[in-house]
Amino acid sequence: MAKTAERLQQLGSGIFSELDELRKQKEQEGIKTINLSIGSPDLAPADHIKKALQAEVDSSENYGYPLTNGMPEFREAVAEWYEKRFQVPLNPKTEVLPVMGSQDGLGHLGLAYLNPGDIALVPDPGYPVYTASVLLANGVKYPLPLTADNKFLPDLKAIPKEIAQKAKLMFLNYPNNPVAAVADMEFFAEAVAFAKENHIVLCHDLAYSELAYDGYRPPSILEVPGAKDVAIEFHSFSKTFCMAGCRLGFVVGNQEIIAGLTIVKSNIDFGVYKPIQKAGIAALTGPDDWVRENAAIYQHRRDILVDGLNSLGWQVEKPKASMFVWAPLPWGYQSSREFALDLLDKAGVVVVPGIAFGEQGDGYVRMALVGEDRLLEEAVERIGKAFASYIS
Ligand SMILES: Cc1ncc(COP(=O)(O)O)c(C=O)c1O
Structure with missing residues (x-):
């Protein structure tokens, strides 16, 4: 063997x-x-989501191959939700891509952007899929320490200049898993400026945008003016809508980065099962109390x-x-x-x-x-x- x-x-x-x-x-x-x-x-998940899924599973039309870049209605529902939640407008045709859980998109992003030996900046500690994404593409991980002294934010100024200039990809994740820390707009603005200066693809994982406490509302990195020039952001239906088993998420932001990821994914999968996308639409457009x-x-x-x-x-x-x-x-x-x-x-x-x-x-x-x-x-x-x- x-x-x-x-x-x-x-x-x-x-x-x-x-x-x-x-x-x-x-x-x-x-x-x-x-x-x-x-x-x-x-x-x-709420009943209106389960009902949408049940109804769509019954429809024989939903058993063909879906498109990798998703149903137009799904992408539109994402853009509407995003505008309502973060006041960030998105072009549903080019700036939104459904993924089979954000894990799918995060795990495949390295293949779209890293040549063997290319450097990616990865939080340490960090959710493991970022490292996996880099290693599966034969990239090299440069850890960004998250320590209590710096409120569990990476110290971007401490990254050596030659590393920053060589790096092609950076992962960030706030609210964070595992450290449970949050980031403010000031940090996001600094991260966007750093990515622009060093021509880095900035990938923000916002899986926990709706699981926040004491009135706190986590921001999107795309709220930073000009962030879309360098950044994409992943969302997950797993946590927000309790749909982990459905394997549904989406990525929004820079259209070139999204196009790169779409090429990788179109060579590997054929997109998300339509009834699950429809259940996703019900989740995004339905009651949210x-x-x-x-x-x-x-x-x-x-x-x-x-x-x-x-x-x-x-x-x-x-x-x-x-x-x-x-x-x-x-x-x-x-x-x-x-x-x-x-x-x-x-x-x-x-x-x-x-x-x-x-x-x-x-x-x-x-x-x-x-x-x-x-x-x-x-x-x-x-x-x-x-x-x-x-x-x-
Ligand atoms: C920070 C973070 N990102 C992504 C994921 C993966 O989520 P999904 O179920 O959408 O693949 C998780 C799951 O625990 C997570 O904690």
């Missing part, structure tokens, strides 16, 4: 399998684990988890947005792997060690706000009991 390509060895993280093995072992021992590791939304109600559910969960952990003396900040809590290692722990394994072993609570998202993540663990209030309360209780000797 031929060996798999070397690039596959660079993908993925062994830590996930290690944690999964331990989780299975615990379950076999009869310990019911609480899994806060996966950011998969556990709430259901339920989206805010869902955000309120996540906000309440955030409060239970963060207030609970703080009451144990584990100092954790409340995120303004995203579905995660990025918690610094408590009680003298130095390694996120060691702490996550101990948390699972002693308390049966599964979290992701920060090192899984990059070297700079090692001082933290990521907890997803998935699970009902009672489950999160139980997680806090269990952690309190398991680490009682540390808590005064």
